[in-house]
Amino acid sequence: xxxxxxxALVSSLLLAADIALTGATTAQASTAGGYVALGDSYASGVGxxxxxxxxxxxxxxxxxxPYLWAAAHSPSSFSFMACLGATTTDVINDQLGTLSSSTxxxxxxxxxxxxxxTSVMETCVLTSDSTCLSKIATAEAYVDxxxxxxxxxxxxxxxxxxxxxxxxxxxxxxxxQLGTSCLGLSETKRSAIxxxxxxxxxxxxxxxxAHGFTFVDIRSAFGNNEICSSNAxxxxxxxxxITESYHPTADGHSGxxxxxxxxxx
Numbered sequence: 001x002x003x004x005x006x007x008a009l010v011s012s013l014l015l016a017a018d019i020a021l022t023g024a025t026t027a028q029a030s031t032a033g034g035y036v037a038l039g040d041s042y043a044s045g046v047g048x049x050x051x052x053x054x055x056x057x058x059x060x061x062x063x064x065x066p067y068l069w070a071a072a073h074s075p076s077s078f079s080f081m082a083c084l085g086a087t088t089t090d091v092i093n094d095q096l097g098t099l100s101s102s103t104x105x106x107x108x109x110x111x112x113x114x115x116x117x118t119s120v121m122e123t124c125v126l127t128s129d130s131t132c133l134s135k136i137a138t139a140e141a142y143v144d145x146x147x148x149x150x151x152x153x154x155x156x157x158x159x160x161x162x163x164x165x166x167x168x169x170x171x172x173x174x175x176x177q178l179g180t181s182c183l184g185l186s187e188t189k190r191s192a193i194x195x196x197x198x199x200x201x202x203x204x205x206x207x208x209x210a211h212g213f214t215f216v217d218i219r220s221a222f223g224n225n226e227i228c229s230s231n232a233x234x235x236x237x238x239x240x241x242i243t244e245s246y247h248p249t250a251d252g253h254s255g256x257x258x259x260x261x262x263x264x265x
Contacts, residue, residue: 031105033075035069035070035077035107036078036105037107039107040083040113041084043065044084045059046243046244048061048247050063065253065254065258069107075104092153099161100161105166111204114142114146116138116139120139129188132189133192152211155207155211156211168213168216168261169213171219173219173252174219175193176194180228184237218260222252225255234247
């Protein structure tokens with residue numbers, strides 16, 4: 001009996017050591033080469049503040065999850081290319097220049113602007129429930145029919161330029177907590193907007209998997225911190241700085257996106 005317990009203990013220690021070494025190897029692989037952060041305003045850090053002056057209208061933030069990950073892990077190089085308003089076409093045309101065969105990690109958020117995220121939110125804030133739902137239906141139809149091809153194009157371009165990179169595709173959160181008292185949009189609008197986020201994430205996840213990339217579902221990480229919660233990690237409409245509306249706060253980047261990227265990288 002003692003010998004069996006000893007054998008079990010040794011096996012457990014060896015397993016733990018193997019897991020630790022595997023984790024260390026994964027972390028080393030992510031930092032051994034360069035890290036390139038691509039995508040739209042959710043990746044650049046719009047809404048997080050502390051914008052890098054040299055980033056101009058791209059509004060890249062030192063509180064955005066790519067910058068925080070790079071600061072914590074010190075990759076051999078860090079190229080922060082994400083930009084406010086970027087679509088899949090913008091990523092292909094403007095953001096892939098620093099990718100190479102030595103790039104070991106790429107992260108990307110993209111697809112929301114292709115689907116007309118800003119236009120949807122403007123319509124839902126300013127018009128009736130029925131007009132909002134119609135706009136959302138149009139966006140969802142685009143996500144089903146056209147966005148997958150756009151995502152294929154950008155994912156293929158990334159693979160071609162950085163064939164050795166581990167690519168992490170991060171999704172979008174649901175914006176609203178439902179079933180609670182909340183000023184602003186009706187429950188009908190909020191529920192439909194959340195549903196549209198689910199449709200978008202499903203499309204992004206499907207194409208990421210098809211390219212062998214790692215998809216990170218961020219929705220549960222924001223599960224108790226959506227707009228209308230007591231501790232929102234997302235901005236509601238901000239009439240003083242409209243571009244920050246419906247984007248993660250600094251807490252959303254550090255508390256949700258950063259841990260998600262860390263676990264996947």
